[in-house]
Amino acid sequence: MPRRRILFIDAYDSFSNNITALLKHQLAVTVEVIKIDDPRFVFNDDAFQDFLDKFDAAVAGPGPGHPADPKDVGLIGKLWHLPDDRVLPVLGICLGFQSLGLAFGASIERLCEPRHGLVTTVTHCSTDVFTECNVVEATQYHSLHVRLDEAHLPPNDCGSLWTPRSKSHELLPLAWDLSDSQNGPILMGMRHRAKPFWGVQYHPESVCSTDGRQLIENWWRAVGHWNARYPRELLGSLKDSGRTSPESATQSDRHCEHRKVCYKVIEPAETPDSADVLELLRDANVLACEPILLESGVRNNTPVNSETGRFSIVCLPDTESIHIRWYASTRRLTVSTATKVLESRSVSISETFNVLGSMTDQHRAGDGLADIPFWGGLVGFISYEAGLKTIDVEPVGAESPRPDVWFVMAERSVVIDHVDGLVYVQSIRDHDEAWLSSTAETLRKPFVLSTQLSEPQGERGETAAGIVAGPDKQEYCDRVRKCQSHLRAGSSYELCLTDQTLLRSFVDPWRLYRKLRKANPAPFGAFLSLRASETSVSVVGSSPERFLSWSRDGKCQFRPIKGTVKKTPGMTKAKAEQILGSEKERAENLMIVDLIRHDLSGVHGIQDVQVPKLMVIEEYETVYQLVSVIEGQLDSPGRGINALAGSLPPGSMTGAPKKRSCELLQTIEGGDARGLYSGVLGYFDVGGGADFSVVIRTAFRWNEELWRVGAGGAITALSRPDDEWEEMLAKRESLLGVLTSP
Ligand SMILES: C=C(O[C@@H]1C=C(C(=O)O)C=C[C@H]1O)C(=O)O
Numbered sequence: 001m002p003r004r005r006i007l008f009i010d011a012y013d014s015f016s017n018n019i020t021a022l023l024k025h026q027l028a029v030t031v032e033v034i035k036i037d038d039p040r041f042v043f044n045d046d047a048f049q050d051f052l053d054k055f056d057a058a059v060a061g062p063g064p065g066h067p068a069d070p071k072d073v074g075l076i077g078k079l080w081h082l083p084d085d086r087v088l089p090v091l092g093i094c095l096g097f098q099s100l101g102l103a104f105g106a107s108i109e110r111l112c113e114p115r116h117g118l119v120t121t122v123t124h125c126s127t128d129v130f131t132e133c134n135v136v137e138a139t140q141y142h143s144l145h146v147r148l149d150e151a152h153l154p155p156n157d158c159g160s161l162w163t164p165r166s167k168s169h170e171l172l173p174l175a176w177d178l179s180d181s182q183n184g185p186i187l188m189g190m191r192h193r194a195k196p197f198w199g200v201q202y203h204p205e206s207v208c209s210t211d212g213r214q215l216i217e218n219w220w221r222a223v224g225h226w227n228a229r230y231p232r233e234l235l236g237s238l239k240d241s242g243r244t245s246p247e248s249a250t251q252s253d254r255h256c257e258h259r260k261v262c263y264k265v266i267e268p269a270e271t272p273d274s275a276d277v278l279e280l281l282r283d284a285n286v287l288a289c290e291p292i293l294l295e296s297g298v299r300n301n302t303p304v305n306s307e308t309g310r311f312s313i314v315c316l317p318d319t320e321s322i323h324i325r326w327y328a329s330t331r332r333l334t335v336s337t338a339t340k341v342l343e344s345r346s347v348s349i350s351e352t353f354n355v356l357g358s359m360t361d362q363h364r365a366g367d368g369l370a371d372i373p374f375w376g377g378l379v380g381f382i383s384y385e386a387g388l389k390t391i392d393v394e395p396v397g398a399e400s401p402r403p404d405v406w407f408v409m410a411e412r413s414v415v416i417d418h419v420d421g422l423v424y425v426q427s428i429r430d431h432d433e434a435w436l437s438s439t440a441e442t443l444r445k446p447f448v449l450s451t452q453l454s455e456p457q458g459e460r461g462e463t464a465a466g467i468v469a470g471p472d473k474q475e476y477c478d479r480v481r482k483c484q485s486h487l488r489a490g491s492s493y494e495l496c497l498t499d500q501t502l503l504r505s506f507v508d509p510w511r512l513y514r515k516l517r518k519a520n521p522a523p524f525g526a527f528l529s530l531r532a533s534e535t536s537v538s539v540v541g542s543s544p545e546r547f548l549s550w551s552r553d554g555k556c557q558f559r560p561i562k563g564t565v566k567k568t569p570g571m572t573k574a575k576a577e578q579i580l581g582s583e584k585e586r587a588e589n590l591m592i593v594d595l596i597r598h599d600l601s602g603v604h605g606i607q608d609v610q611v612p613k614l615m616v617i618e619e620y621e622t623v624y625q626l627v628s629v630i631e632g633q634l635d636s637p638g639r640g641i642n643a644l645a646g647s648l649p650p651g652s653m654t655g656a657p658k659k660r661s662c663e664l665l666q667t668i669e670g671g672d673a674r675g676l677y678s679g680v681l682g683y684f685d686v687g688g689g690a691d692f693s694v695v696i697r698t699a700f701r702w703n704e705e706l707w708r709v710g711a712g713g714a715i716t717a718l719s720r721p722d723d724e725w726e727e728m729l730a731k732r733e734s735l736l737g738v739l740t741s742p
């Protein structure tokens with residue numbers, strides 16, 4: 001029997017792939033995805049109807065906006081009034097559900113309070129699509145709701161809840177949320193009396209919804225009955241489409257000669273401090289360029305986060321090293337060494353990912369030590385604006401002389417294992433034994449403990465150091481309120497509002513980094529200083545947040561942080577747990593978990609997306625944070641770069657749904673480029689793995705200009721402007737203290 005086919009119509013939501021994954025997994029069907037504004041069909045009803053004839057059923061997705069606005073629902077609005085002989089069964093979810101209600105006489109109204117990331121119990125009819133569903137816990141992401149009649153139903157008039165209302169008599173209610181005293185009963189499920197249309201207001205695919213699978217199975221059974229009774233001629237065969245095409249995922253499959261990883265192991269008496277290692281190399285004059293440090297912060301000789309931070313990596317590029325730069329404003333890609341331009345052309349961001357992939361492949365190595373996550377590879381960053389390009393949002397603030405993607409191929413490196421106390425000197429260059437031996441020799445000199453080294457000192461003119469420009473409280477609070485008005489209108493479910501502070505400091509970047517790592521040791525400490533003829537960038541960072549890593553055997557992991565409590569005097573872990581257990585904080589985190597599940601599920605070849613940790617508390621120097629872990633396995637290990645290309649900018653820095661939220665934030669934040677802040681920083685290892693952090697709690701500067709520190713937080717309908725201001729200050733503080741003190 002041919003495989004059954006479902007059409008999913010995507011309204012640019014950030015949960016769509018979770019729905020299509022649920023459909024594929026539960027029903028063993030082929031799912032074809034089109035956007036609501038597919039140019040083949042928006043102005044051509046005949047073509048759309050012919051296309052629909054290829055499917056057994058359609059699912060009309062959730063999304064931002066209002067069901068009465070054709071721009072927001074697009075093709076979904078055309079499903080309800082097809083000619084009788086072309087009608088196909090539909091399940092509408094959230095926006096799709098609201099569109100169904102609107103099409104058959106119901107009205108759409110704003111809720112008194114939006115329900116974004118809220119999980120409540122639904123009262124259902126136990127029949128139809130709710131057959132054999134137990135208690136349904138339902139995650140909701142909506143500001144609007146479907147009203148079946150003019151007057152609110154009294155909450156205790158349960159009998160009349162289940163009878164259709166005159167105004168929308170073709171719609172049969174199937175489920176209600178009766179838990180909201182402010183809004184009254186909220187319709188959660190319905191079906192059309194005569195046509196094969198069903199819908200749910202909540203999100204059955206959310207990680208916190210229960211019985212989503214049962215609901216989908218029930219709907220599919222009902223679809224089968226309908227199609228058996230009213231057979232349509234199904235046409236043609238279709239491919240299964242996802243966000244990333246298999247064609248674009250092939251770099252790693254190319255055959256290439258593997259390089260050899262040469263290494264030497266040093267066993268010092270005590271685990272050396274990563275900064276001391278870097279300074280020893282610098283003092284020994286063996287460095288032609290500034291080294292890069294990707295550090296797992298350590299407190300009392302133990303990594304601050306044992307799950308993400310066992311190793312620190314010192315990358316040692318030199319004048320021969322290849323740099324790859326790409327500029328969002330001009331689309332120019334430059335591949336060069338310090339002395340030679342190897343390639344310069346205009347390309348898209350996706351082509352840039354191909355170049356990064358092939359450069360890693362050209363340096364592919366297979367025989368380093370399995371436990372060491374980095375054998376050599378591309379190290380650098382991807383800005384927030386480059387991320388915007390990947391989701392077709394035109395960045396308003398990108399500036400031409402500043403690269404949005406900048407990586408350098410580090411063939412030589414030193415890796416420090418903080419658990420076993422070993423140091424590895426590595427090279428993937430041919431015939432590099434002499435360098436390996438002399439570097440190992442340098443590092444075998446007795447390590448001086450960092451506490452004995454001279455503490456960083458300011459150099460000159462500290463009195464003029466400090467904040468030059470930064471957010472204003474009144475304006476920031478107004479922006480929070482602006483975000484909230486978009487949330488109430490249904491245009492977004494959560495918006496990560498940020499702002500930037502410009503600072504002057506006369507302390508050199510390395511010394512600043514030494515101060516920062518002491519004040520705020522972080523799992524993703526970063527010191528990076530890159531130079532090209534026309535520009536240079538310095539980064540000192542203490543990010544707590546892993547964006548995405550993948551192992552050499554293709555296991556992908558995201559670790560979004562959402563939910564922050566400042567460590568004020570008297571704040572204990574127990575108190576923080578209480579605050580972070582609140583509806584507001586959990587909702588913020590849940591939205592991003594569902595968004596990241598969507599991003600990861602959209603990657604070609606990903607299997608089995610799981611959430612092994614949901615909302616656990618982690619403690620850092622100045623804040624407590626709520627963290628979740630989302631993982632999936634790639635069927636072909638080398639394709640991790642597609643997971644990166646398909647999940648930028650980081651959802652924890654945008655809000656959901658991602659595309660619309662980014663568009664709104666560009667306007668609300670005033671159009672300045674976020675730059676490196678909100679982007680990602682890390683490495684592609686030549687062995688096939690990678691690790692990228694979210695660039696937060698980080699200062700960066702172009703050339704010798706002012707330092708920039710971004711900070712912000714997720715805004716939801718429940719946010720209080722004053723509290724959001726305080727949260728932004730708390731996050732900024734870890735950097736400000738370091739940059740403004742002598
Ligand atoms: C926006 C920042 O942080 C992000 C927002 C968080 C939140 O809203 O709780 C937590 C971690 C980050 O994903 C920042 O540090 O500037």
Ligand SMILES: NC(=O)CC[C@H](N)C(=O)O
Pocket residue numbers: 061062063064065066093094095096098141142143144145489490491
């Ligand atoms: N998740 C959704 O589909 C939301 C639908 C609509 N934009 C609302 O806010 O109610």
